[in-house]
Amino acid sequence: MQWLDLWTLLPVDRLLRDTTPLQRGIIRHLILVLDLSSAMAEKDLRPTRYLLTLRYAQEFVLEFFEQNPISQLGVLGMRDGLAVRISDMSGNPTEHILAIQALRAKDPKGLPSLQNTLEMARGALFHTPTHGTREVLIIFGALLSSDPGDIHQTITTLVTDKIRVSVIGLAAQVAICNDLCTRTNDGDDTAYGVASTNNIFANCS
Template identity: 35%
Template structure:
């Protein structure tokens, strides 16, 4: 590059290749002392801004000024104010970690049907009833739930004969729920009878979840075997009740067809619905 510049300079009679000397005559050099002084002043200003953000609180302890924190919170798009300092992110983190969930199992007479489209691993071909698939899926789900959410709580409710029965209470012991699923009340297909009532199931679970701490998520997962819901009253009122306390309802249908009532429940509470 320097050789090319010299050749170009030779072609220009009035040009000078001494770029350093021409630059130094037009722009004065900054003294090392001035640069050091400017750097020290910048550090002093930053330190001063840190100290101005501190203030003495009522108990004579030193803390960060709430005005400075509010400004930083607003600049980052976070909630501001005395109650929001250090709590917004914590509340969101706890809500992601702790879950309070009820599983509702449809053990009505519809669970005894033998559809060809249901097939899961671990279920013998001779036992491909909705009840067998539902039970095997529930056992797998309980194990995976506690593997992924070790500090969360789970409960199980069964639907049959138009009623909702508590199979296991809301708790943090996976062995208790697995034992409940292995009990005759859930594992014996001969006890599947009557119709399922989603209204009674939501009301039963809603009463329990209403007492769950608000720092965790409240959820319901329905395993449905029926194409209908035999309710004694207005199902919409029960859905409004669980939605009012912040419960999210999701469902898995083993019917091969979507049920409008279940779809409506999931949509109203912000849940999801899948059909096997």
């Protein structure tokens, strides 16, 4: 099963499949966020959530640029309660793939912070042209977020800045993820999906 089977849960993929040729000329600006917290060390996905995510994230980057050749992508991580910049926003898939590959040498640790990472993503997207999309796609393996302030205020700012957030959970549903996706996608709660180890990754091991 391909990594993009995961994304069919979300509007991120439907945007690619359902738009007209004219609309496909739109420039997308996407921040891919990877959970690098200790929750990713779990082995319910083989060999671990962490290593499987890194593997398929690389495939996603290639697929993204094949379908969106003039678009921009950046990669962030969540570790030890901090946001980590993995690769800057650019249209060079090789740069992103090498940066993701380098993460294999590090172990997942600590807690994730959705708020800190969303604020960093917002900063990266702030100066992108308004005629393109502003998107954040989060792979979230934890069941909680260690945030320094009011994440609901951060979500309100994302809505104001027209930044759409989608989340793929690797564990159970988390209320704040549902709220984040629903509010930033005009009330559409389908931007949040939880991957089932029984189907989404059934053929990945």
